[in-house]
Amino acid sequence: MAPAVETMPAPVSSARSSCLAVVPAYNEAGTIEGVVGALHSKTPQLDVVVIDDGSTDDTAARAQAAGARVLKLPFNLGIGGAVQAGFKYADDHDYDFMVQVDGDGQHDPGEISKLFAALDGPEQADMICGSRFATATGYIAPISRRTGIHVFAFLLSRLLHQPVTDPTSGFRLYNRRAISLFARDYPHDYPEVEAVLMLHHHRLTMREVPVQMYQRGGGVSSLNGSGKSFYYMVKVLLALFVGLGRRRAVPRPGEAAPVAADHGI
């Protein structure tokens, strides 16, 4: 673990700190070039890696043509497995920071600077989360999702003893400690809410900053139909409550995160 984490003020422009943008994409051929292009033009100091989560269209080829590095997963792992591949890439290549940006054009790369600006705040944070609800923004989520978001926001705020307004947001900035934790252990499907709790359990901290988000630029959300939303609610609630009773190592700040799944074949 790099001891520099505590002292790193980490402006994006600093030549010493390296940052990786991870773009998970599943069948986003329509939007991926735009997202990669926007990342290159608005945040040229970021390395961009697109995680092609077993797409059946030419997402990977278009991302490559747009100048991104591409990790091609051999089959669809779901958002959790795809993003974790990004964490592993960042961990393998010793990036100081990783920012996660959706491949569907929902997140504006121009807002990444807001995430970095929050790193310089009074309290150090290991994860900065772009929130649609921290202040009034134009975003209106579908009603079936909105209920879930507020339920999770309520629960997490109680559990963490700090306000959490948008726990399902995938627009996030992580430092080295968060990267190494999530490279080892990251929830399977619908990971965002659980990741917040995991972070808390490992004595890492998170903070939210208000951001704008767009409606999806194209493709199909992994959460379509109220049946899936219901499954999502129940699955994440189960994960939250079971997670509370899980025995876990509590590392001191600065220590490497423990490995969760350590069993052989």
Add this chain to the structure above:
Amino acid sequence: METRLQLVAIVGAILLLLFVLELVRRRALMERYALLWLASSVVILALAVWKDALNGLARQLGILSAPNALFFVALGFVLLLLLHFSAALSRLSDQSKVLAQRQALLEQRLSEVERERARAAGEDPRGLEPLLRSDH
């Protein structure tokens, strides 16, 4: 328990036991998964043969007819086996996830290395020859 039913239960349990052993012999079933199957067929066989034990068990559980106790025990084993498989499946899907991620990372690294090599070979004609040879 009626003798005919007892006979069917004994024969069924023996066939199951032999089938499981045969699968292990043919390496179609790993020992670790066979153990639960062996345990369940042995227990069912024992209860089918040893009538008094089955009757005693039925009385203890408040089951009026002894054959139902046999079904009860068998159902318990079925549930246990299913849970065991769900756990095994979870572990397998976790492992295949790790493999898929590792494979994607390695593939990306390989293509990067190949690009580097091609670039080096393009700039330096002497480097081109070993590259071509190794590609055969």
